[in-house]
Amino acid sequence: MKSCVLIKQVPDGDSPVVIADDQVSLKGEGITWTTNETDGYALEEALLLKEAHGGEVVVCTIGKDSALQVVKDALAKGADRGIFITDPKFDNLDSFGKAAIFAQVLKDENFDLIFSGLQSDNSSNAQTGLILAEFLGTSHATMVIGTEWIDESRIKVNRELEAGWFRWTELDFPASLTIQSGINKPRYASLRGIMLMKKKPIATVTAEDLAMDEIPALSHIKKLYVPRKTKETVFISGSPEEIVTQLTDKLENEIKVL
Amino acid sequence: MKIFAFIQIDDGVVNRLSVETLTGAQKLAAATNGSVTAVVFGAVPDDLKTYKVKEILNVQAAELEDYSPLYYIEALSRIISSESPDTVVFGHTYQVRDWVPRLSARLKLPFLVDCIGFKTDDNFTVTRQISQGKINADMAFENPSLISFQSGAFRADEVESGTAEVRAIALDLSAVPGTIRPGEKYQQARGSVDLSHAKVIVSVGRGIGKEENIPLVKELADALSAELGCSRPVVDYGWLPHERQVGSSGQTVSPKLYLALGISGAIQHQVGMKGADTIVAINKDENAPIFEIADIGIVADLFEIVPKLTESIKAKK
Incomplete structure (x- = not known):
């Protein structure tokens, strides 16, 4: 079985979110970059299936120079090789453009399974894995919270629906799966894994390598701004003691739960 | 249009x-x-x-x-x-x-x-x-x-x-390939926890940091005679069972008081709890979206507030 995992480098949750002067992008300063959370679960699921049924796991990302790190991290955890797609021309793509590039790079690899996180933590479009499924003509399933290998041509996946409902779905290979958080317990890279990583191949792909004249974009950001609060929030501040005193008073006399 | x-x-x-x-x-x-x-x-x-x-x-x-x-x-x-x-x-x-x-x-x-x-x-x-x-x-x-x-x-x-x-x-859809075959829908066996009728919910998010810190909020919940709830990451990490999860993939609640501790307030969480009468949020990130919907906001380290709050509430009872 041959699997590909799409991963994205995103700012970690504690990084500052500041709008740049152009009002259509975010400032890059002070950001700590990390692997998108659900992509980590996607990688783990691909590794678990490989360990149980054999095959190869390839990781692929589109990003700036810094994004090479998420490929290396995935290789250290056990992926076999990496594909690093990078070019200044690819900096401001929408999901459609990203999927178009992924399709061009991956189409001749003939993967049985393509994994991705169900959405990115920063732009949260939740589309790339599905658009890619359409471009490559694969089956697909989203919000996958469990997998069960059937044979060399089929897989069963458990899809999470809303409010505690689930649905098992059988898919023919090739299939594109978007993975929900909590499906597994992602591993940490071992020291040995980090040593092995250094010998694993990473192919770098640029715009010139791809026979794509223009990267299509179907939407673009017109303006970014900080949301205006719709609710009047009363903020309590002070020392921990002062905060606790005021909050206890509110719980007792205003909210009346004591 | x-x-x-x-x-x-x-x-x-x-x-x-x-x-x-x-x-x-x-x-x-x-x-x-x-x-x-x-x-x-x-x-x-x-x-x-x-x-x-x-x-x-x-x-x-x-x-x-x-x-x-x-x-x-x-x-x-x-x-x-x-x-x-x-x-x-x-x-x-x-x-x-x-x-x-x-x-x-x-x-x-x-x-x-x-x-x-x-x-x-x-x-x-x-x-x-x-x-x-x-x-x-x-x-x-x-x-x-x-x-x-x-x-x-x-x-x-x-x-x-x-x-x-x-x-x-x-429409005649007989030419559509059958490569995706959904089975029957099923609902996960309901746990013993029904948060939908709880009057007070103390809910904990990723900000609790590790499983060992859960008793800290459990004590506060007990002091308030509240149910303990949580956001998705806490369940993903295995710190609390799914039956305590509030949000689009968990339970929808409407208590008198929802006390959100270390919960950033992603939309998937908000849809499960925004019907609460009063929302109190404690989070160290002043830009956390939870403050968009909180009635009372406290920008602070929950570890500095929660133990003292538990003591303060116990003293009232």
Whole structure:
């Protein structure tokens, strides 16, 4: 079985979110970059299936120079090789453009399974894995919270629906799966894994390598701004003691739960 | 603007988010001197006929009676091609997330997801949240387009009433490949915890840091005679069982007091708890979206507040 995992480098949750002067992008300063959370679960699921049924796991990302790190991290955890797609021309793509590039790079690899996180933590479009499924003509399933290998041509996946409902779905290979958080317990890279990583191949792909004249974009950001609060929030501040005193008073006399 | 509103039917009932979206479609039609057509796959529920729309387009095929993505994609793809709407709006349900992105790729149409509103003052733009709800983005694109609206973007009780004629269109979908075969839906066995009737909920998020810290909030919950709830990451990490999860994939609650500790307040969490009478949030990140909906906000390290708060409450009792 041959699997590909799409991963994205995103700012970690504690990084500052500041709008740049152009009002259509975010400032890059002070950001700590990390692997998108659900992509980590996607990688783990691909590794678990490989360990149980054999095959190869390839990781692929589109990003700036810094994004090479998420490929290396995935290789250290056990992926076999990496594909690093990078070019200044690819900096401001929408999901459609990203999927178009992924399709061009991956189409001749003939993967049985393509994994991705169900959405990115920063732009949260939740589309790339599905658009890619359409471009490559694969089956697909989203919000996958469990997998069960059937044979060399089929897989069963458990899809999470809303409010505690689930649905098992059988898919023919090739299939594109978007993975929900909590499906597994992602591993940490071992020291040995980090040593092995250094010998694993990473192919770098640029715009010139791809026979794509223009990267299509179907939407673009017109303006970014900080949301205006719709609710009047009363903020309590002070020392921990002062905060606790005021909050206890509110719980007792205003909210009346004591 | 010629607006189509896709109406999701769950077990014969109109999805609530689809009604909210219909309200949005009516507002968009009013702003652009346009019309709204409701699109329904399979049987048309009677209550849908009580809303103000130009017509109900009832798409019929045996394969559409139960949800299956490739059939849904092919059906709506053909309807869009033959009817040429300017935009099709959807509720941002888990089901919509499973098929509409692929539809957008097939038709090469922009799909603006999880939007919280639209603007028609200058050009037609929609607003969506990025960076975990900390930033709003006004998005520009060309029609025809596909747009999904977030839960709460519009109000279901503001939908305009009226009457509508049903126009049926029968499709032959027998050529659609059967590479995706959904099984039966099932509900996870309900746990013993029912948070929906709790008067007070102390809820904990990723900010609790590790499993060993859970007793800290458990003690506060006990002091308040409250149920313990949590956000998704806490369940993903195995720190608390799924039966305590509040949010779109967990329980929906409406307590008198919801005390959110170290919860950033992602929309998936908010939809489960924004019906609380009073929301108190403690979070060290002043930009956390939880403060958008909190009545009382405390920007602080929860570890400095929670133990003292527990003592203070115990002293009152």
